[in-house]
Amino acid sequence: MIKITLPDNSVREFDAGVTGMGIAEAISSQLAREVLSISVNGEVRDLMRPIDTDAAIKLHTWNDKEGRDTFWHSSAHVMAEAIESYLPGTKFGIGPSIDNGFYYDIDLPEGKTLTEKDLAEIEKKMIEIARLKNDIVRSEISKENALKFFTEKGDQYKLELISELTDGTITLYQQGNFTDLCRGPHLPNTSYIKALKLTNIAGAFWRGSDKNKMLTRVYGITFPKQKLLEEYLVLLEEAKKRDHRKIGKEMELFTFSQEVGMGLPLWLPKGTMLRDQLEKFLRTVQKKFGYDQVITPHIGDVKLYKRSGHYEKYGKDSFQVIRTPNEGEEYLLKPMNCPHHCEIYRFKPRSYKDLPIRLAEFGTVYRYEQSGELHGLTRVRGFTQDDAHIFCRPDQLKEEFLKVIDIIFIIFKALDFNDYTAQISLRDPSNKEKYIGSDENWDKAQSAIIEACAEKGLKTVTELGEAAFYGPKLDFMIRDAIGRSWQLGTIQVDYNLPERFDLEYIGADDKRHRPVMIHRAPFGSMERFCAVLIEHTAGKFPIWLTPEQVVVLPISEKYNDYAQKVSDYLNNSDIRTVVDDRNEKIGRKIRDSEMKRIPYLLIVGEKENDTETVAVRRQGEGDQGSVSLIEFKEMILREVGSILDELYN
RNA sequence: GCCACUUUAGCUCAGUUGGUAGAGCAGCUCAUUCGUAAUGAGCAGGUCGCCGCUUCGAGUCCGGCAAAUGGCUCCA
Numbered sequence: 151m152i153k154i155t156l157p158d159n160s161v162r163e164f165d166a167g168v169t170g171m172g173i174a175e176a177i178s179s180q181l182a183r184e185v186l187s188i189s190v191n192g193e194v195r196d197l198m199r200p201i202d203t204d205a206a207i208k209l210h211t212w213n214d215k216e217g218r219d220t221f222w223h224s225s226a227h228v229m230a231e232a233i234e235s236y237l238p239g240t241k242f243g244i245g246p247s248i249d250n251g252f253y254y255d256i257d258l259p260e261g262k263t264l265t266e267k268d269l270a271e272i273e274k275k276m277i278e279i280a281r282l283k284n285d286i287v288r289s290e291i292s293k294e295n296a297l298k299f300f301t302e303k304g305d306q307y308k309l310e311l312i313s314e315l316t317d318g319t320i321t322l323y324q325q326g327n328f329t330d331l332c333r334g335p336h337l338p339n340t341s342y343i344k345a346l347k348l349t350n351i352a353g354a355f356w357r358g359s360d361k362n363k364m365l366t367r368v369y370g371i372t373f374p375k376q377k378l379l380e381e382y383l384v385l386l387e388e389a390k391k392r393d394h395r396k397i398g399k400e401m402e403l404f405t406f407s408q409e410v411g412m413g414l415p416l417w418l419p420k421g422t423m424l425r426d427q428l429e430k431f432l433r434t435v436q437k438k439f440g441y442d443q444v445i446t447p448h449i450g451d452v453k454l455y456k457r458s459g460h461y462e463k464y465g466k467d468s469f470q471v472i473r474t475p476n477e478g479e480e481y482l483l484k485p486m487n488c489p490h491h492c493e494i495y496r497f498k499p500r501s502y503k504d505l506p507i508r509l510a511e512f513g514t515v516y517r518y519e520q521s522g523e524l525h526g527l528t529r530v531r532g533f534t535q536d537d538a539h540i541f542c543r544p545d546q547l548k549e550e551f552l553k554v555i556d557i558i559f560i561i562f563k564a565l566d567f568n569d570y571t572a573q574i575s576l577r578d579p580s581n582k583e584k585y586i587g588s589d590e591n592w593d594k595a596q597s598a599i600i601e602a603c604a605e606k607g608l609k610t611v612t613e614l615g616e617a618a619f620y621g622p623k624l625d626f627m628i629r630d631a632i633g634r635s636w637q638l639g640t641i642q643v644d645y646n647l648p649e650r651f652d653l654e655y656i657g658a659d660d661k662r663h664r665p666v667m668i669h670r671a672p673f674g675s676m677e678r679f680c681a682v683l684i685e686h687t688a689g690k691f692p693i694w695l696t697p698e699q700v701v702v703l704p705i706s707e708k709y710n711d712y713a714q715k716v717s718d719y720l721n722n723s724d725i726r727t728v729v730d731d732r733n734e735k736i737g738r739k740i741r742d743s744e745m746k747r748i749p750y751l752l753i754v755g756e757k758e759n760d761t762e763t764v765a766v767r768r769q770g771e772g773d774q775g776s777v778s779l780i781e782f783k784e785m786i787l788r789e790v791g792s793i794l795d796e797l798y799n
Numbered sequence: 800g801c802c803a804c805u806u807u808a809g810c811u812c813a814g815u816u817g818g819u820a821g822a823g824c825a826g827c828u829c830a831u832u833c834g835u836a837a838u839g840a841g842c843a844g845g846u847c848g849c850c851g852c853u854u855c856g857a858g859u860c861c862g863g864c865a866a867a868u869g870g871c872u873c874c875a
Contacts, residue, residue: 253870263803352870353802360872364802367870395868399810408848408866467873515875520800521866523873535875625875637875675875753834767835 155206170197184211187220187335196335222247224337225372226254231328232275243307243365251371269348283341284326293317345379346372394684395526413524413531420697425676427695441508446490452480458489467517487513491539492651500655506542513537527681534676540668547666551602558639558672571627572608578615585619587645595643596622620646638674693749699726700750713754725786
């Protein structure tokens with residue numbers, strides 16, 4: 151008998167060799183139906199693999215990530231089996247589970263390509279395989295035999311993988327006629343898969359290196375119930391509706407033009423209003439936090455970027471040098487603002503009493519992104535960073551860092567961004583040559599970030615090797631509607647640039663000292679932030695950001711003048727209005743699709759005896775009844791004001 | 800940059816085996832004044848992404864280029 155400890159710390163006895171499924175059956179028949187895999191002492195394993203010793207276990211169902219991983223990993227194998235029978239001679243790379251489903255990288259037979267039609271065929275085949283209820287069988291195999299097996303099969307990718315494994319740890323999984331090199335774990339058999347969808351086909355380099363051959367990656371997702379698939383497809387549809395590229399077009403926020411060039415957004419009037427409001431908001435916050443606005447040019451001498459070290463790193467991602475009629479004179483469209491700000495710092499000698507100096511600029515930068523990387527507003531070639539550089543004394547670093555976190559929180563709170571990840575990016579200690587600066591400075595910078603986050607009670611994840619080449623950073627990532635994660639706010643500590651630009655201040659000891667530099671951009675970039683904001687709100691912006699806050703509509707032509715007066719009256723209170731003079735019945739003319747994008751519709755003129763009254767219709771809430779104009783103005787100002795008051799406290 | 804798939808009116812899309820383009824919405828004109836998912840009639844809108852090739856004839860076949868989309872690599 152062995153002792154099995156369950157997650158609630160209760161202990162049950164079983165015969166040695168009991169399987170996960172056996173344990174599930176002993177607990178309840180429903181659990182036995184739902185269980186997908188098992189963790190044994192922290193290691194996720196097959197349900198059918200016997201347990202021989204005392205162990206702490208956890209059974210995983212569809213509700214656990216481990217359960218879904220197992221489900222999708224097995225699904226990848228089923229897809230591979232289907233592809234092998236559909237296109238014999240296909241070679242297989244790797245086929246893992248991912249956040250939403252799985253993929254398999256395959257090398258198609260010479261001259262073959264996959265189309266949508268093929269996917270439908272493969273889907274059919276997969277369903278057939280699933281219904282066969284073939285057991286998925288694990289077997290351990292010696293390295294020698296594994297190499298022999300895949301040599302016979304002619305799968306060079308598997309051979310490459312095996313050659314890197316140690317003998318004695320190699321396992322195969324087989325279902326039906328398909329055998330794959332795999333660590334597992336897997337479902338007991340194929341029949342768990344009830345519903346599936348192959349979502350798309352993409353190219354992917356073997357082992358992620360563009361030096362290697364491009365394989366075909368087939369993405370798919372499977373479910374244990376048909377209903378779950380349907381729900382997932384609905385979710386995808388919903389996500390498409392929120393796509394910032396779609397909303398941006400519909401709301402006339404921004405556009406792209408082939409004539410202007412790819413990755414270069416054109417901000418339309420309404421989009422510019424949105425951006426301006428965000429800028430105004432951040433400017434106000436930054437003013438409170440002691441920032442000074444500066445303006446620097448869009449180009450800079452190549453020497454500047456060579457000095458900063460950015461040329462080496464960004465040279466290939468920059469637009470080519472701009473030449474002047476003068477021989478040997480070379481400029482670069484600026485790929486970042488930091489060097490310019492360093493030069494502003496150097497403008498005059500600084501005293502320790504002057505620090506911290508906080509220089510802020512909405513600085514537009516240009517980077518040559520590879521064409522395939524461009525994506526709506528989230529990845530562009532010209533973008534505006536809400537950039538600032540804080541030059542401070544080492545003893546001020548932590549406090550300054552904390553204050554930047556405060557600014558980011560103010561923004562996130564104002565815009566209702568709750569679902570973010572804070573990532574501390576440190577240098578890879580085993581690869582120090584990738585970075586510049588002394589160990590001492592790195593340790594100082596890294597611990598300043600870690601301490602600051604701890605002090606804020608910020609829940610963070612730490613990534614080694616993700617630091618900038620000049621220093622560690624704290625990044626804020628936000629997930630969009632579809633679940634893609636985007637880096638927005640970033641705070642970076644830098645000892646390197648002050649060194650390179652020979653930045654100094656005179657200390658209380660009358661000696662020269664080196665300031666520390668903090669790079670920070672709470673939005674990240676205006677473009678990406680707007681994209682995420684659009685998707686986050688699905689176009690229903692908070693009233694203080696809305697491109698058109700209030701639409702004033704005269705109920706008939708004879709109230710046009712009055713509508714204009716109402717509009718002027720509100721505009722004077724900094725409430726943005728648009729007079730819509732489509733002299734038609736409002737039910738027909740202001741369509742719901744439009745109403746989704748404006749918070750308030752004011753209908754004026756309906757009461758001829760009391761022209762001070764307007765009918766109010768509010769976004770998403772329908773008619774609000776009639777109120778006097780003064781009441782309405784107060785209502786709006788209260789709404790806008792309360793948000794801003796709260797933010798700036 | 801690489802792989803795959805796209806590109807037809809301002810927008811969303813039809814266009815069958817090659818015979819010189821359609822619809823709905825938006826726009827404009829006229830009529831309608833009817834309070835919340837679309838009032839009626841009419842008009843106007845396109846070198847079918849661009850450049851070549853094949854053909855008596857190309858939106859349609861073939862080739863090249865460009866851009867968009869989904870990924871890979873890379874990044875704010």
